[in-house]
Each structure stands twice: as structure tokens, then as C-alpha cells.
Amino acid sequence: MTPSPCINVCKMDVPSGLCTGCYRTIDEITLWTRFDERARRQVVDDLPRRRQTLASSPATSTRHER
Incomplete structure (x- = not known):
């Protein structure tokens, strides 16, 4: 079972x-x-794309690298 990415x-x-x-x-x-x-x-499977989207958007909140 795929674990939560939390x-x-x-x-x-x-x-x-x-x-x-x-x-x-x-x-x-x-x-x-x-x-x-x-x-x-x-x-x-979509998390890497989402991470990239947040990383390339204007800084609106703290980002956390995983």
C-alpha cells in the first residue's frame, strides 16, 4: 500500500x-x-510536478524540500 506523503x-x-x-x-x-x-x-506520481510548480512560483509561503 502506498504510504501517505505527509x-x-x-x-x-x-x-x-x-x-x-x-x-x-x-x-x-x-x-x-x-x-x-x-x-x-x-x-x-504527480508530487514531483507539484513540487516544481511551487518552487517556481513567487514566494508566498515557506517551501520545504523533501
């Missing part, structure tokens, strides 16, 4: 709607335990 740094970047710790949306965070393996894998 690193216990829970801060939402409002413009992107992503957590700056795990790069998930609030809906993905809330629904994670109900996601099937395919849905979890899709989220995790």
Missing part, C-alpha cells in the same frame, strides 16, 4: 491550494484513507 509540515499555499510539506490538496489529504491504491499512486 511529513508533518502542514501549511497550505493558498494560491496553489497545495500543502507545502506534502504537495497534496486539502481534499487529497482529507480523503487519503479512503483512496484506493490507484488513486494514491496517481497523487504520489
Whole structure:
């Protein structure tokens, strides 16, 4: 089973709607335990792109490298 990407740094970047710790949306965070393996894998596979998106956006909040 795909583990949660949470690193216990829970801060939402409002413009992107992503957590700056795990790069998930609030809906993905809330629904994670109900996601099937395919849905979890899709989220995790997209995290590098999301991290890059936040890294290249204007600094609106603290970013955390993983």
C-alpha cells in the first residue's frame, strides 16, 4: 500500500491550494484513507510536478524540500 506523503509540515499555499510539506490538496489529504491504491499512486506520481510548480512560483509561503 502506498504510504501517505505527509511529513508533518502542514501549511497550505493558498494560491496553489497545495500543502507545502506534502504537495497534496486539502481534499487529497482529507480523503487519503479512503483512496484506493490507484488513486494514491496517481497523487504520489504527480508530487514531483507539484513540487516544481511551487518552487517556481513567487514566494508566498515557506517551501520545504523533501
